[in-house]
Amino acid sequence: MTDSTKPAARSNRVRWWAGAAAVAVAIAVTLVACMPTGWTGDGYTFSRGQMQDALARKFPFQRRFLGFFDVTLSNPQVSLDPARNRIAIQADAVVQSGLFRQPLTGPLAVSSGLHYDAPTRSIRLDQPTVDRFDLQNVPGGIGPQISSIGSLIAGQLLNDYAVYTFKPEQLKVAGIAVEPGTITVLPEGVHVQAKRP
Known part of the structure; x- marks a missing residue:
């Protein structure tokens, strides 16, 4: 590979990673938007x-x-x-x-x-x-x-x-069924851990 092709290859890799990162962010935003109010990463x-x-x-x-x-x-x-x-x-x-x-x-x-x-x-x-x-x-x-x-x-x-x-739609995150697990009483509310059935 010549010196003139190295910057082009490097530029392509940067664009590929930037594109992959943009897709990952878009997927994350879509998943969060699909979550019922109250769901966090590990529960409701x-x-x-x-x-x-x-x-x-x-x-x-x-x-x-x-x-x-x-x-x-x-x-x-x-x-x-x-x-x-x-x-x-x-x-x-x-x-x-x-x-x-x-x-x-x-x-x-x-x-x-x-x-x-x-x-x-x-x-x-x-x-x-x-x-x-x-x-x-x-x-x-x-x-x-x-x-x-x-x-x-x-x-x-x-x-x-x-x-x-729970309403039936509250037990799905991005179309995936979840089931309540461990229940923890917090100062501001009650947290119910999500687990796969």
Whole structure:
């Protein structure tokens, strides 16, 4: 190869690499554009506000416990506990029964881990526990039953309760199906690791 052909060959290689880099950038931009909002390189992060909105749509709800107590929960408020990798939900509770003249009212606060349920595409509460159940004007003699209602609410009503449901398109990145894996509670939201099914 003569000296005059070396600069031309070098120039061709530079143009080839520049073209390849441009194609790579275009592909990356296209892939990012195809990602649903919230996806990052390794998973999906939804904010406390998104979880709050999803949960609020499912409230209020009612359930009868122990055959005598009608419980209504409303106004759920979600907070995040990254130190324990749990979320906390506080709701207004109203307990009505023929055993007392007026409804009992007060806050119910539960904390819970999270797990993913593939058939329903949802993030669900995992073994919630009652942190607080303070009802006002509880008549004497039924305190133990009221306390057991809190445990029943956590164990029967809220255990495995869906707090966020993915839309089918949210489980695809650039047309490739992904499945939620490890769930991590962060200060600003909940991160769900993506894995191939």
